Amino acid sequence: MARSFRRKSPTGAEAPAAHAFEPGTGAADGASRDSSRGRKDADRGFGAWLKEIATIVVIALVLSFLIKTFLFRAFFIPSGSMEETLEIDDRIFVNQLVPQPFDLQRGDIVVFRDTEGWLPPQEEAPVSVLKEALIFIGLAPDESQQHLVKRIIGLPGDHVICCDADGRITVNGEPLEEPYLFPGATPSDIPFDVVVPDGKVWVMGDHRNASADSRANGDKPGKGFVTIDDIEGKAAVIAWPLNRIGFLGNHPDVFDGVPEPAPAGS
DSSP states (O other): OOOEEOOBOTTSOBOOOEEOOOTTSSHHHHHHHHHHHHHHHHHHHHHHHHHHHHHHHHHHHHHHHHHHHHTEEEEEOOSSTTTTTSOTTOEEEEETTTTTTSOOOTTOEEEEEOOSOOSOOOOOOOOOHHHHHHHHHTSSOOOSSOEEEEEEEEOTTOEEEEOOTTSOOEETTEEOOOTTSOTTOOSOSSOEEEEOOTTEEEEEOSSGGGOOOGGGGTTSTTTTOEEGGGEEEEEEEEEESGGGOEEOOOOHHHHTTOOOOOOTTO
């Protein structure tokens, strides 16, 4: 219990009492409680911040994985066969909703699996854990499988010929004016006359003089045609390098005048 002590002044009057503080009742203890409460609030705030950041990261990874699995997938361009539309080492995103549920169109730039042996065998290179993680969530291209990228010139049933009297490729009798060709390249130095079978497409690179495309693979089991089921999707965007970021078009005006193919046997 606190006691009061009084002392007499030189005049004989009692001086005011000096009070002793009991533990836990003074200003010093109040400051200590405030400091402890502040530390706890700070700890709770930091923990909540970490939890929020972790939640955002998990959601972002899940969304990235879902986008990579069902919508878009990253690829890189290893050769100059599609110059100048696509340059070596460009990174592109491919729309996996093409060819299903959306249909392919003439002029589409597509990425497809090399199931016909157009490319030489590839040696497996070691991949870091970080890159494997980025590939898994779709932020880095998967280089473990053989893929090619070309432009669709002929759809199933189309009659594609090279070349007419003016050196142009014709599709169902309609000549093509192809503005996407590499400067100075001819539509084709290799003559051909094909009818595209059901479930297949005829593809060519934009740099025709440097593209081993459908024309150069007629001796393969698939006769140079690409099976639609092997198509991973339609190239939609150049994502890297930064100075080349942009959308990829399929030049529909080039094929506007192409009539529908004649019925089989006609």
